[in-house]
Amino acid sequence: AVAISCTIGSLLGLISGYAGGKVDNVIMRAVDVMFSFPDILIALSVVALLGPSLRNAVVAVGISAIPWYARVVRGTVMVEHKKQYFEAAESLGAGHSRLVGRHILPNALPPILVLATLGFSTAILSAAALSFLGLGAQPPEPEWGLELALGRDLMRQAWWIMTFPGLAIAITVLGFNLLGDGLREALDPRQRRS
Numbered sequence: 001a002v003a004i005s006c007t008i009g010s011l012l013g014l015i016s017g018y019a020g021g022k023v024d025n026v027i028m029r030a031v032d033v034m035f036s037f038p039d040i041l042i043a044l045s046v047v048a049l050l051g052p053s054l055r056n057a058v059v060a061v062g063i064s065a066i067p068w069y070a071r072v073v074r075g076t077v078m079v080e081h082k083k084q085y086f087e088a089a090e091s092l093g094a095g096h097s098r099l100v101g102r103h104i105l106p107n108a109l110p111p112i113l114v115l116a117t118l119g120f121s122t123a124i125l126s127a128a129a130l131s132f133l134g135l136g137a138q139p140p141e142p143e144w145g146l147e148l149a150l151g152r153d154l155m156r157q158a159w160w161i162m163t164f165p166g167l168a169i170a171i172t173v174l175g176f177n178l179l180g181d182g183l184r185e186a187l188d189p190r191q192r193r194s
Contacts, residue, residue, distance in 0.1 A: 068115060121172070
């Protein structure tokens, strides 16, 4: 899910920020339309179209997160596009592929990595929610959201059936959030001390 959203969203943000003008307007209006709906609603709609399965849930979660990557990458590209080193490379006759590959992408990579790391926790929660609702993984596939749904009726007799998948989700999401915060602090030049 993170690979889908990161790849497509970063590509859209890169094209939008670099091209500007009408291309930027069209892409960002499409992103704004996606932002106007909650992520889980987009994921539910995609799963409803494709059918319930773990693969379709992963695709749905990936599609619902595309706007976040597009916005972040577009903002980074627009900031880098206005810097003096970029204008110098442009005035020296560097081609589009060199400008993007050598000057924009290396500077856009840290925010993308941080967002992708934090996106793992969102993807886990969304996939678990879809499976809990019966739209994600189907029995006998093992998935934490499905385990929560199956243990819901047995909570009074066998509390551990719901407790341990819930704890696994919570600990994993917490771990990815802490990793994302650590990466953000490590890769943000404003956070570094002299």
